[in-house]
Amino acid sequence: MRVVLTGGGTGGHIYPAVAVGRDLLQKVPGVEIMYIGTEKGLESDIVPKEGFEFRTVEVESLPRAFSLKILRTGFKLVQGVWGARGLLKDFRPDVVVGTGGYVCGPVVLSAALLGIPTVIHEQNALPGITNKLLARFAKAVLLTFAESEKYFPAKSKLEVTGLPIRPGIMSVSREQGARAFGFAPDKFTLLVTGGSRGARTINLAMAEVLAKLAKRSDIQVVMATGTATYEEFRAKVSGLGLDLDGMKNVVVKPYIYNMEEALAVSDLCICRAGAAFLSELLALGKPSVLIPYPYAAENHQEYNARAVAEKGGALMILDRDLSGQKLGTELERLISDPQVLAGMARAAREMGRPEALDNITTRILNLAASRG
Secondary structure, eight states: OEEEEEOOSSHHHHHHHHHHHHHHHHHSTTOEEEEEEOSSSTHHHHHHHTTOEEEEOOOOOOOSSOSTHHHHHHHHHHHHHHHHHHHHHHHOOSEEEEOSSTTHHHHHHHHHHTTOOEEEEEOSSSOOHHHHHHTTTOSEEEESOGGGGGGSOTTOOEEEOOOOOOTTTTSOOHHHHHHHHTOOTTSEEEEEEOOTTOOHHHHHHHHHHHHHHTTOTTEEEEEEOOGGGHHHHHHHHHHTTOOGGGOTTEEEESOOSOHHHHHHHOSEEEEOOOHHHHHHHHHHTOOEEEOOOTTSGGGHHHHHHHHHHTTTSEEEOOGGGOOHHHHHHHHHHHHTOHHHHHHHHHHHHHHOOTTHHHHHHHHHHHHHHHTO
16 A cells, blocks of 8 residues: 655644554554655655655745746746656555645645545644635645635535644543643643743733732643743843742643653643644543634634634633733633533633544545545
């Protein structure tokens, strides 16, 4: 059996494809996998390190507004389709799987024209342009959020599967998580993260919140500021008269490498609304305060956050409305009402799909088998 994976540009498109590839290697002895991306995309660094055969095509993203650049992009698209066609004819895959990003366009389109079954997966509640266009050609369109369905063509073969979560995240106990940060397992724990690069607005608001939480021995905080803003955050906290190093109930790091342990011990999370991390929160049934990144493509994080907030699994605060006072008031309300938090946790868990990866690879294998 041969499978082509494609997806690129951001980790949100690449890591789901990598997770699918790993699972297929475990399920199907002797499966051959090729990953098609672009030379300049993040996938050119990540995918080879994962051990997959990696090939590239030339293609550019579509401009958001009409301009002369669209002519160059169109030419690159033709080049990409032709290049992808050659790779597919040589490799002869049984199925092609696209996880988003403009590189999927020529690869999935070429596969459809060659009669190769295609699957696309959409991570966000608001689908990207590429996936909406490719849905007309795909044999199956797999979704993370049911809210995505209305954005696809009526005849698309849609199925809500969820989004793959990182291995082992469901198996870490609260006690293990507490030990990792030197915390007491029976105390309320707040997890704060703005992603790998951090979120300056979240950090500034949390600096004011910490000034209030410093006096509360019944609350623990583990926070990732992001590597670029760690020193700025420390300076801000110090300016408020706090000594981070002396606060036993607060752990602040530039980056949390053991996020599975941080999630395991947490009772409430403050974070952005990227699909991957959000899927982990839902699978674990973690209530959250979501502050969507306002500059994400097509504002898709706000759509992700709304999808969860409208079902009661989270509270959403727009980035432009965030302040230390507002965040502190909302946290105090949530922390003081265990019943509200328990209701949010139930709603989150009902949306969660810890079995997502198995759902996706099973659908891929069934489609490949149907080709005969």
